[in-house]
Amino acid sequence: MDYTVSDEQRMFAETARALFADSCGPDNWRRMMEAGVAHEDARWAQIVETGLTLIMLPESAGGIGLTEVDFAMIAQEAGYVALPEPLVESAGVAAPMLAALAPDHPLLAEPAATVAIAHPANPFVAAADSASAILLEKDGEAYLATPDQVTLTPEPVIDPLRRIFRVEWDAANAAPLGKADWDLALDRGALFAAAQGIGLAQRAVDMAVAYAMDRQQFGKPIGSYQAVKHHLASAQVAIEFAKPVVATAAAEIVHGDIQSRARVSHAKLVALEAADRAARASIQVHGAMGYSWEVDVHLFLKRALALTYAWGTPQFHRDRIATRMFTQAMGPDQTFARETENA
Amino acid sequence: MDVSYTPAQIAFRAEVRDWLAAHVPAQPLEHFDATREGFEAHREWEKTLKSGDWGMVTWPKEYGGRGLDLIQWLIFEEEYYRSGAPGRVNQNGIFLLGPTLIEFGTHAQKQRFLPPMASGEEIWAQAWSEPMAGSDLAGVRSTCVADGDDYVLNGHKIWSSRAAFADWAFGLFRTPGSERHNGMSLIFFPLDAPGVTVNPIKKINGHVGFAEIFLENVRVPAFNRLGDEGQGWHICMATAGFERGLMLRSPARYQVAAARLAKLWQEHRDSADPALEADVVRAHMNADAYALNIYQTASWLMAGAKIGPEASTNKIFWSELDIHLHQTALAILGPYAELMPDAPDAHPGEWLDDYIFALAGPIYAGSNEIQRNIIAERMLGLPRR
Numbered sequence: 001m002d003y004t005v006s007d008e009q010r011m012f013a014e015t016a017r018a019l020f021a022d023s024c025g026p027d028n029w030r031r032m033m034e035a036g037v038a039h040e041d042a043r044w045a046q047i048v049e050t051g052l053t054l055i056m057l058p059e060s061a062g063g064i065g066l067t068e069v070d071f072a073m074i075a076q077e078a079g080y081v082a083l084p085e086p087l088v089e090s091a092g093v094a095a096p097m098l099a100a101l102a103p104d105h106p107l108l109a110e111p112a113a114t115v116a117i118a119h120p121a122n123p124f125v126a127a128a129d130s131a132s133a134i135l136l137e138k139d140g141e142a143y144l145a146t147p148d149q150v151t152l153t154p155e156p157v158i159d160p161l162r163r164i165f166r167v168e169w170d171a172a173n174a175a176p177l178g179k180a181d182w183d184l185a186l187d188r189g190a191l192f193a194a195a196q197g198i199g200l201a202q203r204a205v206d207m208a209v210a211y212a213m214d215r216q217q218f219g220k221p222i223g224s225y226q227a228v229k230h231h232l233a234s235a236q237v238a239i240e241f242a243k244p245v246v247a248t249a250a251a252e253i254v255h256g257d258i259q260s261r262a263r264v265s266h267a268k269l270v271a272l273e274a275a276d277r278a279a280r281a282s283i284q285v286h287g288a289m290g291y292s293w294e295v296d297v298h299l300f301l302k303r304a305l306a307l308t309y310a311w312g313t314p315q316f317h318r319d320r321i322a323t324r325m326f327t328q329a330m331g332p333d334q335t336f337a338r339e340t341e342n343a
Numbered sequence: 344m345d346v347s348y349t350p351a352q353i354a355f356r357a358e359v360r361d362w363l364a365a366h367v368p369a370q371p372l373e374h375f376d377a378t379r380e381g382f383e384a385h386r387e388w389e390k391t392l393k394s395g396d397w398g399m400v401t402w403p404k405e406y407g408g409r410g411l412d413l414i415q416w417l418i419f420e421e422e423y424y425r426s427g428a429p430g431r432v433n434q435n436g437i438f439l440l441g442p443t444l445i446e447f448g449t450h451a452q453k454q455r456f457l458p459p460m461a462s463g464e465e466i467w468a469q470a471w472s473e474p475m476a477g478s479d480l481a482g483v484r485s486t487c488v489a490d491g492d493d494y495v496l497n498g499h500k501i502w503s504s505r506a507a508f509a510d511w512a513f514g515l516f517r518t519p520g521s522e523r524h525n526g527m528s529l530i531f532f533p534l535d536a537p538g539v540t541v542n543p544i545k546k547i548n549g550h551v552g553f554a555e556i557f558l559e560n561v562r563v564p565a566f567n568r569l570g571d572e573g574q575g576w577h578i579c580m581a582t583a584g585f586e587r588g589l590m591l592r593s594p595a596r597y598q599v600a601a602a603r604l605a606k607l608w609q610e611h612r613d614s615a616d617p618a619l620e621a622d623v624v625r626a627h628m629n630a631d632a633y634a635l636n637i638y639q640t641a642s643w644l645m646a647g648a649k650i651g652p653e654a655s656t657n658k659i660f661w662s663e664l665d666i667h668l669h670q671t672a673l674a675i676l677g678p679y680a681e682l683m684p685d686a687p688d689a690h691p692g693e694w695l696d697d698y699i700f701a702l703a704g705p706i707y708a709g710s711n712e713i714q715r716n717i718i719a720e721r722m723l724g725l726p727r728r
Contacts, residue, residue, distance in 0.1 A: 001345065001346060001347070001348065001352075001414050001638055001641070001642055002344060002345040002346075002642055003344060003346075003638065003639040003642040003643060004344075004642060004643065004646045005344065069344045205723070209723045209724065209725060212725060213724075213725065213726065220726075220728070221725075221726050223719075223725035223726055224725065224726040224727070224728050226712070226715075226716065228725075229715060229716060229718075229719030229720070229723075229725055230712070230715045230716075230719070232719055232723055232725070233659075233714075233715035233716075233718035233719045233722075233723070234659075234715065236656065236718055236722060236723060237656045237659050237660055237718065240636065240653060240656040240660075241629075241632045241633070241636055241656070241660050242632070243636075243639075244632070244635040244636045244638070244639040245631075245632050245635055247344065247635075247639065248346055248635050250344070251344040251345065251346045252346060266628050266631065266632070269628070270628065270632065318621060318624050321624050321627065321628060322620065322624050325605050325623075325624065325627050326605065326609065330598075330601070330602035330605055330627070331425055331598060331599060331602045332420075332421035332422075332424055332425055332594065332595035332598035332599055332602075332634070333356065333421050333422065333425055334598075335421075335598070335631065335634050335635070335638075336346050336347060336348070
């Protein structure tokens with residue numbers, strides 16, 4: 001039982017945090033919103049340069065060959081800045097799937113390339129327009145197509161830094177890659193959405209704390225009032241009890257059994273609930289300012305909304321937990337049990 | 344990150360399981376807060392535990408413990424709750440005062456107090472709150488006056504759990520003339536000492552689980568003071584850290600309850616409101632999240648970290664999950680929820696009694712409002728005033 005992270009893992013996360021803090025803050029968000037874009041080439045080049053896109057790729061495909069534990073820490077940092085670029089889905093879900101199907105695919109050697117994924121769990125495809133290629137599913141088989149080989153219909157969404165599309169395609173115009181592990185892709189998508197949820201939640205709390213220290217009413221900072229304190233304390237409690245679930249899910253995902261799937265689902269549910277709770281508390285603490293476009297809290301509320309229903313709805317994830325509860329042994333000695341041990 | 348048990352940990356679990364299977368009483372004991380007989384039956388159980396060297400597994404061997412680490416403690420607790428063993432009547436001693444004594448006590452104090460605590464020979468109550476010092480604990484008015492090698496204690500303590508039947512209490516007393524957080528000392532006194540009057544107070548379930556204590560010129564040796572004179576507040580906060588942080592409510596308690604709730608749901612799902620399944624699932628998630636959080640904390644502590652203000656998040660989380668879990672059970676039972684255990688049609692699960700007990704959770708060990716203040720001020724850095 002070891003929940004400590006290695007120095008290497010910590011350094012990777014700190015590198016990501018520093019890069020995002022420098023390049024993805026209020027000035028940048030506003031510039032992108034005004035320009036109507038959700039992808040910045042300069043930042044993506046920096047992300048690629050620091051190796052963040054290589055973490056989940058096996059060494060055989062030119063990657064670093066680390067695990068979901070490592071990448072979840074990066075996804076959390078991406079959530080903390082509501083990162084617009086598709087680092088998490090491309091480098092955490094789609095590219096590893098492509099590498100598993102075609103380790104020598106030339107796209108994997110292209111540093112700046114992103115891969116989008118049309119997973120059956122999601123009706124729409126995120127960042128399909130800026131992708132170098134899109135992974136598509138038909139009867140369990142994977143196909144690869146470039147955006148101009150498919151029909152993309154933009155679906156405007158409330159998150160100004162997110163782009164999603166309806167994708168129509170014909171297998172005749174796509175390259176078949178064979179049977180793919182869509183279940184693993186779903187688990188990864190859900191896990192990394194959860195990790196982003198932790199980051200979104202913590203940022204919403206941190207923004208509210210900064211505002212509550214500064215904003216004065218009745219002659220004192222509003223953060224000195226218990227009603228304000230308790231909103232934010234409750235949000236922080238939700239974060240503290242989502243974090244170890246996300247960490248455990250990241251460590252267990254490799255098992256691909258009923259327990260690990262339930263754990264990923266648990267992480268997905270509670271992390272995005274924490275994000276929603278924190279974002280709404282943050283808006284409330286900011287008062288009318290929080291309801292304005294000028295204060296950036298709305299970005300975190302909107303991203304939390306998107307991720308709550310992406311990669312499996314709450315009902316889907318609750319059902320997976322119920323399956324674990326009602327088909328496997330329960331009890332205090334079963335916290336880390338595996339399906340094979342009960343077979 | 345590694346979330347698997349070592350072969351040694353797996354073997355340890357088997358050892359605990361075997362011992363408990365051979366020793367846990369077949370019939371549940373009467374509750375320790377219900378009657379003196381129930382209390383003494385639990386004391387006997389503590390002695391049985393000690394005979395197997397399971398009294399307090401994390402303490403050093405020389406003080407009556409087993410010298411185990413926190414992961415082994417969690418495994419022990421999991422097996423303990425799984426076995427249906429009796430509740431720990433000495434929890435104020437072994438989980439709260441014990442760890443504090445180990446941190447702040449002298450060798451002589453540890454030798455005197457820890458072994459009989461681990462064996463149940465001396466059962467402890469906490470005497471902190473007073474009629475005018477609840478959430479505002481620094482408002483304590485009870486006094487300690489040094490007199491030669493003794494202290495003379497005077498005052499009025501209240502809401503002392505177990506005090507109705509316990510042997511000893513650890514109390515917070517103030518040097519006369521001192522103010523607020525300064526000048527308080529943590530002093531132990533026997534509950535049968537001359538000048539001590541204990542009046543049991545009935546809880547909402549009718550049990551005498553707590554009491555008020557009047558102290559009138561109670562004389563105790565200065566040896567009974569833990570830490571320096573005036574250091575009491577600091578030591579109490581450390582005790583509260585253990586209380587909220589790790590020891591007081593082990594996750595296994597809630598995991599057992601969540602597993603029972605899942606079973607209750609399976610028995611009733613054909614007739615109960617289908618919407619309740621989401622709550623049954625939620626109860627399991629909460630209990631599991633609490634367990635994972637504690638495993639994470641245990642792992643970090645073993646790697647050298649300290650418990651900080653985040654301990655306050657634990658107290659909020661377990662107290663709220665406990666109420667939700669039991670409310671869900673009562674919702675499944677519907678019109679049977681209100682039945683007392685001796686009612687002819689009562690469900691044997693004692694859900695009602697456990698629900699009533701759960702309602703105390705957000706109040707004792709520092710109310711959840713105080714915990715939220717601590718989180719806001721010490722974790723998030725919001726201003727105190």
